[in-house]
Amino acid sequence: MSDEKSNNAIASTAESEREQSSLTTPTKNPNSIPPPSEWLSAYNRILDRHPLRTKMITSAIVSAFGSALGSYLSNTSSRKVDKQTGSVFSKINWTDVLSYAIHGGLINAPISHYWFEWLSVNGPSSNTASVLVDQLVVQPPLLVLMFVCLDIFRANIRATINQFREARVISNALENAGPAIVASWRFWPFAVYLTFKYLKKKHYTVALNLCSVAWTVYLSRRSPAVSK
Structure with missing residues (x-):
């Protein structure tokens, strides 16, 4: 009888402790914004798993962001207006x-990643010497490479935009998409169905790529010839 009373007392004590802890422990609101420390911890975990990819992104x-902010501040201080139309140029x-x-993503990040990895292992033991090597030996050619790449990217982006406008890419795509979608419904449902029915999953991609040969031939024959 005494054992039963002691067990009941222990159970009631444990229950009261659980109730007290539930009252004192704050419940997390699923809609609340995580604090910056959690964002930083999550970023560090991703950085540890995928260092190069994370640094590139x-x-x-x-x-x-830096380019947009600099462009915005520059154009805000000196507003540029088209003299013919009177419209204000985009601030960015x-x-x-x-x-x-x-x-930044495709050139600077990979170079910096591998360079600092190599410097930390094979570079001077002194931090001062490592900084001097980085700033005097590596950074000057990287700056030259940056300006060359930026000029190339700007020229290609502008040329692409001009060609995009002159070729009426969006309107032509909309005009050609309708008939192509109808034609695809006469071909691809049967190709995909037969592939799923008679082939193994590992052969799906190969089989559909072979089917795409016939589809590409059809699209190439029906596309209008471009005169030079």
Whole structure:
């Protein structure tokens, strides 16, 4: 009888402790914004798992943001107005923003990643000497490479935009998409059905790529010839 009473007392004590802890422990609101520390911890976890990819994406975003902010501040201080139409130019040079993003993500981030990895292992033991090597030996050619790449990206982006406008890409795509969609419904449902029915999953991609040969031939024959 005494054992039963002691067990009941222990159970009631444990229950009261659980109730007290539930009252004192704050419940997390699923709709609340996580604090900056959680964002930083999540970023560090991603950085540990995928260092190069994370640095490339980060560099692209940061470079684009810096270019957009600099362009906005520059054009805000000196408003540029078209004398013929009187319209104000865009405050942000989106060609520059895209150029800086491409350079930061695809060129600067990989070079910096591998360079600093090599420098930390094979470079001087002194931090001062490492900084001197980085700034005097590596950074000057990287700056030259940056300006060359930015000019190339700007020229290609502008040329692409001009060709995009002159070729009426959107209107032509909309005009050709309708008949092509109808034609695809006469071909692809049967090709996909037969592939799923008679082939193994590992052969799906190969089989559909072979089917796309006939589809590409059809599209090429029906597309209008471009006169030079």
